[in-house]
Amino acid sequence: MNKNDYTIRLEEKNDYGAVENLVRESFWNVYRPGCSEHYVIHVLRNDPAFVPELDFVMELDGKLIGQNMFMKTVIDADDGRTTDVLTMGPIGIIPEMKRKGYGKALLDYTLEKAAEMGFGAVLFEGNIAFYSKSGFDYSNKFGIRYHDLPEDADSSFFLC
Numbered sequence: 377m378n379k380n381d382y383t384i385r386l387e388e389k390n391d392y393g394a395v396e397n398l399v400r401e402s403f404w405n406v407y408r409p410g411c412s413e414h415y416v417i418h419v420l421r422n423d424p425a426f427v428p429e430l431d432f433v434m435e436l437d438g439k440l441i442g443q444n445m446f447m448k449t450v451i452d453a454d455d456g457r458t459t460d461v462l463t464m465g466p467i468g469i470i471p472e473m474k475r476k477g478y479g480k481a482l483l484d485y486t487l488e489k490a491a492e493m494g495f496g497a498v499l500f501e502g503n504i505a506f507y508s509k510s511g512f513d514y515s516n517k518f519g520i521r522y523h524d525l526p527e528d529a530d531s532s533f534f535l536c
C-alpha cells in the first residue's frame with residue numbers, strides 16, 4: 377500500500393448498491409457460511425442513529441475497495457446517567473485488498489473524523505488483533521459492560 381494511492385470520501389446515494397456488494401464480498405464466509413452485513417448496512421442507513429457525516433468509502437484507481445460507518449449510541453451508567461458515544465461498522469475491505477494496510481488506514485482516518493465531530497468514544501464488537509493497532513482495548517478495562525451480558529461472561533469481543 378502506498379499512502380497516496382487511495383482516496384477516502386463520504387458515501388453518496390449512488391454508491392449504495394456497489395458498497396453493499398463490497399461489504400458482502402468482504403464478509404462472505406468469514407464469520408459464518410455466507411453473511412448478512414450487506415443487508416445490515418442497507419437497513420442501517422435509514423436508522424435515526426446513523427451518522428451520514430461519518431459514512432465513508434475508500435477508493436483505489438476509481439474502484440471502491442472499502443467502507444466504514446458509525447451510529448450514535450449511549451452508555452447507560454449504573455447511577456442512571458447516560459453518555460453519548462458511537463458504535464461502528466461494519467467495516468470492510470474487498471478480499472483481494474485485505475492485509476495490505478488499507479483497513480487500518482480507513483479505520484484511523486474515520487476515527488479521526490469522529491473525534492473531530494466531538495465524539496469521545498467508540499464501542500463495538502470486533503477482533504482485538506486488528507483493532508488494538510488503532511488504540512482499541514477491551515471495554516471491560518474501562519468498566520463498560522455489554523448490555524444484557526452477565527458480568528462474569530466472556531466479553532472480549534466488546535471493544536472501546
Ligand SMILES: CC(C)(COP(=O)(O)OP(=O)(O)OC[C@H]1O[C@@H](n2cnc3c(N)ncnc32)[C@H](O)[C@@H]1OP(=O)(O)O)[C@@H](O)C(=O)NCCC(=O)NCCS
Nearest residue numbers: 402403467468469474475476477478479480501502505506
Ligand atoms: C478486518 C478488515 C477490515 C481489516 O482490513 P485489512 O486491510 O485487511 O487490514 P490491514 O492490512 O490494514 O491490517 C492492519 C493490521 O491488523 C492486522 N489484521 C488485519 N486483519 C486481521 C485479522 N483478521 N486478524 C488478525 N490481525 C489482523 C494486520 O496484521 C495488520 O497488522 P500489521 O500491520 O502489524 O501486520 C478486513 O480484513 C476485512 O474486511 N475483513 C472481513 C470483514 C471484517 O471482519 N470486518 C471487521 C468486522 S469487526
